[in-house]
Amino acid sequence: MTYPPRAPFPATRLRRVRSHDWSRRLVRENSLSVDDLIWPLFVFNGSGSQEIPSLPGVLRWGTDEIVDVAKRAVDLGIPAIALFPATEPGLKNEEATEAFNENNLVCRVTREIKKAVGDQLGVILDVALDPYSSHGQDGLVENGVVMNDETNAVLRQQALVQARAGCDVIAPSDMMDGRIGEIRSALDDHGFANVQVMSYAAKFASAFYGPFRDAVGSAASLGAADKKTYQQSPSQSDEAIHEVALDLAEGADSVMVKPGMPYLDIVARVKQTFGVPTFAYQVSGEYAMLRGAADAGWLDGQAVMLESLLAFKRAGADGILTYFAADAAEALA
Numbered sequence: 001m002t003y004p005p006r007a008p009f010p011a012t013r014l015r016r017v018r019s020h021d022w023s024r025r026l027v028r029e030n031s032l033s034v035d036d037l038i039w040p041l042f043v044f045n046g047s048g049s050q051e052i053p054s055l056p057g058v059l060r061w062g063t064d065e066i067v068d069v070a071k072r073a074v075d076l077g078i079p080a081i082a083l084f085p086a087t088e089p090g091l092k093n094e095e096a097t098e099a100f101n102e103n104n105l106v107c108r109v110t111r112e113i114k115k116a117v118g119d120q121l122g123v124i125l126d127v128a129l130d131p132y133s134s135h136g137q138d139g140l141v142e143n144g145v146v147m148n149d150e151t152n153a154v155l156r157q158q159a160l161v162q163a164r165a166g167c168d169v170i171a172p173s174d175m176m177d178g179r180i181g182e183i184r185s186a187l188d189d190h191g192f193a194n195v196q197v198m199s200y201a202a203k204f205a206s207a208f209y210g211p212f213r214d215a216v217g218s219a220a221s222l223g224a225a226d227k228k229t230y231q232q233s234p235s236q237s238d239e240a241i242h243e244v245a246l247d248l249a250e251g252a253d254s255v256m257v258k259p260g261m262p263y264l265d266i267v268a269r270v271k272q273t274f275g276v277p278t279f280a281y282q283v284s285g286e287y288a289m290l291r292g293a294a295d296a297g298w299l300d301g302q303a304v305m306l307e308s309l310l311a312f313k314r315a316g317a318d319g320i321l322t323y324f325a326a327d328a329a330e331a332l333a
């Protein structure tokens with residue numbers, strides 16, 4: 001057998017397609033658009049806004065401001081927001097009863113927002129007890145143990161008051177076993193068959209949630225306790241696939257991986273394995289890390305923001321929950 005003469009080295013020069021902007025655009029494999037963004041927003045019962053020291057540039061919005069912020073999301077073209085309440089300490093108790101009060105803060109605010117923006121913006125509400133419990137855990141606690149099935153019964157009630165308030169997507173972030181099926185059946189039984197369920201399916205017991213716990217005020221309640229008996233260990237990968245498989249079987253419309261950047265391997269595996277709508281949460285600690293370094297002048301804030309969000313797309317995420325959503329939407333406009 002004869003071989004053709006070998007081309008002079010190097011025959012392949014990858015730099016050729018990189019050498020012009022038009023060519024880089026033509027070969028681009030992944031891109032970020034405003035359609036990929038979900039904006040998490042914190043609300044409190046009061047007026048104006050409050051700063052959150054561990055989340056520079058992110059505010060807690062008062063009930064008189066949040067509707068305007070939602071309208072801003074619409075103007076920016078952001079498809080959906082995720083609302084998180086900072087509950088007044090006096091309303092927290094062991095049983096987290098405020099979670100299923102149909103006039104609680106997130107329910108009131110959701111009604112106002114939906115009245116103002118209608119179908120121009122999706123409203124996503126978290127299901128978990130930590131913003132409402134005096135112990136800061138996501139579930140009911142008995143003798144120091146977070147009770148699974150008892151918690152699910154309460155989560156059903158929480159999901160129902162949120163659906164009645166008009167939220168479009170229920171996002172269970174509690175990591176109880178079987179909660180997606182419980183919530184799906186509760187919604188279906190009460191006329192909410194069209195309310196979506198976005199499961200925080202692969203949620204890890206992460207130290208990157210710190211600033212969020214400051215923002216909603218659960219850090220003080222939680223104290224030195226952790227969530228390792230229900231959130232996954234950072235060492236796990238197959239277990240995340242198992243979690244996603246169960247949540248899909250129980251009726252989840254979409255799944256989420258959380259945190260984001262340190263878990264892009266999980267995002268990629270989930271998307272490749274299941275081919276379902278897959279979201280990633282660039283959580284508070286990830287935002288604080290990038291934002292803090294940018295504020296100190298160590299990183300180019302806009303560049304790392306866009307690069308980090310594009311990395312989620314490359315990993316296979318269909319969308320990203322990010323505190324940078326409004327900044328990114330502006331940068332992309």
Ligand code: PBG
Nearest residue numbers: 128130173208209212283284285
């Ligand atoms: C509540 C919840 C948490 C986050 C979203 N929903 C915190 C936690 O599980 O302790 C974290 C989001 C973030 O850090 O930005 N279950």
